[in-house]
Amino acid sequence: MDWIWKSILLVLIGMFLLRIAGRKSISQMSVATTVIIISIGTTIVQPIANHELGKAIGSAAVFILTLLIVEQLQLKFNWFEKLMSGKSKVVVEDGKLNLPNLKRMRFSVDQLEMQLREKGITSIADLETATMEPNGQLGYVLKRHARPVTVGDLEALLKQGTWSTESNELFQEVIQDGHSRPIDSKIQ
Numbered sequence: 345m346d347w348i349w350k351s352i353l354l355v356l357i358g359m360f361l362l363r364i365a366g367r368k369s370i371s372q373m374s375v376a377t378t379v380i381i382i383s384i385g386t387t388i389v390q391p392i393a394n395h396e397l398g399k400a401i402g403s404a405a406v407f408i409l410t411l412l413i414v415e416q417l418q419l420k421f422n423w424f425e426k427l428m429s430g431k432s433k434v435v436v437e438d439g440k441l442n443l444p445n446l447k448r449m450r451f452s453v454d455q456l457e458m459q460l461r462e463k464g465i466t467s468i469a470d471l472e473t474a475t476m477e478p479n480g481q482l483g484y485v486l487k488r489h490a491r492p493v494t495v496g497d498l499e500a501l502l503k504q505g506t507w508s509t510e511s512n513e514l515f516q517e518v519i520q521d522g523h524s525r526p527i528d529s530k531i532q
Contacts (some may be wrong), residue, residue, distance in 0.1 A: 351402075351407060351410070352410050355379055355380065355407055355411070355414075356410070356414075360428075375429055375478075376414050376429075377411070377413050380411045383404075390451075432451060432477050432483065433445045433448070433476045434473060434474070435474050435482075436456075436473060436484070437473060439469040439472075441456075441468060451476065459482045460474075464480060470489075470490035471484055472484075472485045473484070473485045
């Protein structure tokens with residue numbers, strides 16, 4: 345029965361070690377998922393070498409159960425989530441690199457620039473904020489001048505001018521054979 349405790353200990357130690365390894369070693373998967381996959385992969389090989397299929401299946405089940413428990417604990421306790429998954433780190437503030445955070449994460453400026461290019465960002469100066477998320481992904485907010493135009497922006501511009509965004513107005517114009525509001529003769 346000591347294999348149960350060894351399995352739990354292996355998962356927890358593995359998660360902690362991958363957490364220390366940093367964000368760039370795990371891109372999409374969470375730390376817990378990565379450890380479980382590695383553990384199950386290792387466990388699958390064990391029955392071939394040791395002819396102990398029951399323990400291998402039991403260990404895999406304990407790995408999954410541990411994952412579920414860890415995920416529940418992360419939902420309930422913020423300190424546990426920070427310990428196991430980490431938290432977002434600011435890497436760009438107001439268009440300037442946060443070099444101390446990049447150094448702490450062992451993340452080079454070249455690696456950051458590569459991720460920015462993949463997101464279609466051409467200048468660090470265009471960033472209001474950028475964060476490295478616990479899963480290794482980059483989160484960012486562009487400065488106002490660099491943001492794409494939204495439907496809301498267009499509607500605000502149209503309301504400022506003589507054009508209306510109401511689609512019914514265009515049909516009323518046809519029915520009434522004239523504009524509901526006077527139109528400047530230069531653009532008519």
